[in-house]
Amino acid sequence: MSNKIYYKLPVWNGVKKEKIKQKISVLEIVESNIDGIYMQKSKRVINYKDEYTHMTPLKGSKYIRGLRNKKMQLLKGRFKKHHTVLEIGGGDSNIQKYINFKHLTLVDPSIKNKIKTKKNIEVYDDFFENLNLKKKYDHIILFSVIEHIENLESFFKKIMRNIKYDGFIYITTPIIDNQFCRGDFNSLLHEHTYYFTNFGLINLFNKFCLKVIKFKISNDCGYFTLKRKLKFKNNNNFIRYDFCDFIKIFQHQLIRFKKYTSNKNNLVFYGATNGLNNLIFLSKIDKYNSNYSIIDGDITKVGKYLPSSPKKIQHKKNLKKFKNICISAQSFKDEIVFENFNITSTHFK
Numbered sequence: 001m002s003n004k005i006y007y008k009l010p011v012w013n014g015v016k017k018e019k020i021k022q023k024i025s026v027l028e029i030v031e032s033n034i035d036g037i038y039m040q041k042s043k044r045v046i047n048y049k050d051e052y053t054h055m056t057p058l059k060g061s062k063y064i065r066g067l068r069n070k071k072m073q074l075l076k077g078r079f080k081k082h083h084t085v086l087e088i089g090g091g092d093s094n095i096q097k098y099i100n101f102k103h104l105t106l107v108d109p110s111i112k113n114k115i116k117t118k119k120n121i122e123v124y125d126d127f128f129e130n131l132n133l134k135k136k137y138d139h140i141i142l143f144s145v146i147e148h149i150e151n152l153e154s155f156f157k158k159i160m161r162n163i164k165y166d167g168f169i170y171i172t173t174p175i176i177d178n179q180f181c182r183g184d185f186n187s188l189l190h191e192h193t194y195y196f197t198n199f200g201l202i203n204l205f206n207k208f209c210l211k212v213i214k215f216k217i218s219n220d221c222g223y224f225t226l227k228r229k230l231k232f233k234n235n236n237n238f239i240r241y242d243f244c245d246f247i248k249i250f251q252h253q254l255i256r257f258k259k260y261t262s263n264k265n266n267l268v269f270y271g272a273t274n275g276l277n278n279l280i281f282l283s284k285i286d287k288y289n290s291n292y293s294i295i296d297g298d299i300t301k302v303g304k305y306l307p308s309s310p311k312k313i314q315h316k317k318n319l320k321k322f323k324n325i326c327i328s329a330q331s332f333k334d335e336i337v338f339e340n341f342n343i344t345s346t347h348f349k
Contacts (some may be wrong), residue, residue, distance in 0.1 A: 004041070005029040005247055010281050011045055011190050012274040015304040015313060022281075022307045027190055031243050036200025037152070038176075038243065071097050071143050074170050074214070079139065086162060087141040088128045095141065096121060107131065129155065136164045142171045146168050147192045156208050163228050169210060175201075175222040177239070180246040182324070183253025184330045185282075186275030187220075196222070198238035204245070206233050220331040241303045258283045260326075265291050268322035271329025272296040272306050272313045272338055279328075284298040295319055296329075317341065 006029075028042035059189035079085065079099040087095050096118075106239040107124045124131055129150065140163050149155045163169060176195045179187035187195070201222065205212060205330075210230045214225035257279050261267065269276050272294050279285075285292065286309070294306060297316045304313050319325070319340055327333050 002247060003030065004246065005038075005188070006251060007186060007188065007278075007282065008330070009190070010307055012277060013307075015306055016300050017197060017271050017304055019305050019310060020307055024281075027188055029188075029195060032152070032194070032200075034152070034196040034200055034203050035257055036203055036238075036240060038195040038197075038200075039152075040190075041154075042190075044193075045190050049315065063177050070218060070221075070223065071172055071332075074172070075086040075099055075141070078168065078225075083138040084135060085139045085141065086133070086135070087143075087164060089143055089145040090123075103135075105133065105135065105137070119348075133162055135162065136167075137162055138164055138167050140167070140169045142169065145194070146171060147173050147194050147195060152194055152204070153207075156204070158303070160208055160228070165228055165230060167228050168213070169224075169226040169228065171222070171224040171226065173201075173222055173224075175217055175220055179220050179331070180241070180247065181251040182330065184220075184275055185250070185253070185278040186273050186328075186330060188250075188278060189274060197241060198222070199236060201234040201239045202234050202238060206236070209233075254279070254282055258285075261285050261289055264289070264324045266323040267292040268319065268324070269294050269326050269328045270296070270316070270319070271327060271332070272298075272301045272304075273329050274334065275330065276328035277306045277308045280306065286310065293318075293322065297339070 005027075007027050008024055008328070010160065011025055023045070025045040026042045026253070028040065029038050030041045032039040075098060082102050083100065084103045085099065085101045086105045086107070088107045090108040090111050090307050092338065096104055104121045105124070106121065107126065107128045109125055109127060111123060111125055124142045134216060140159060146152065151318060159169070173196055174192070176187050184281050201224075202212070205226060209229045209232045210226040211229050212224060212234050213227050245277065254330050261283065267289070269292065275292070292311070293314055294309060294311050295314045295316050295318060299315070302312050302315045305311070306313070327336055329336060
């Protein structure tokens, strides 16, 4: 049995107005030095230093607005006018509109010339790893950051030099427990250098004496409020998964997808996602069953194409035309089922 998740996959960069030739590259995921955290071993194909491009657009969709609102709830009521704040990955939100602060530092290669700088705001259009910030902050915000960094442990060592004792760190990051357990190809992205289970994140936080103050999971994303302590160890009661089991699940899921789609007519996929793009590419479905459609609830995707498919993305108003419905946006299954069928996904077959 292989000890890695290994696929040649399209490099995801969203849906397109016209059909394009995709860039295909190896994605190889292995175990890291921290138990329960996995890392990309394959050669990096996304060079942020040359052209910083977010794989998921930061504006213009209901999904992004909802995600931003959830992030802001994590910060609500915690910031005072005398506090100092560091946000790394500041291109993700215009944070100064939502919090109080005495001084705010924003670090992100993508925010150059995009923010009106005030006296109490400083902006670095660079990577945090390249900087040598001298300040110690009351709060550090890491929204959708730690899954992208090059070296997890050296990054956190540097973070510890910039956070005050009893200071707070706010993290959002994908949690792959359920995604990997169901073989969700949406979770496999060249953009992500690290893949976190709950068990692995607690091990990471314990390594740096970060106390978990608040934690929740929504749509396979973890939202954490952490407090830096001199000495602290969180209880780790989460499941420790065997990585070899994940490898088997992904292999089995691809086989199931091919089997299910091989004899289905009037078939529609709900969710023009990276995962569906991966499955269409790997299964070569258009060679054995081109009688399928793709629907999405995000109006900004309608009329465009998944790079792996010749099918135009349709509006969800057409959903009732189809007999066989596959929800490809698995992390949002509950919302999709409730909005379109007025039932919970527990009862959805």
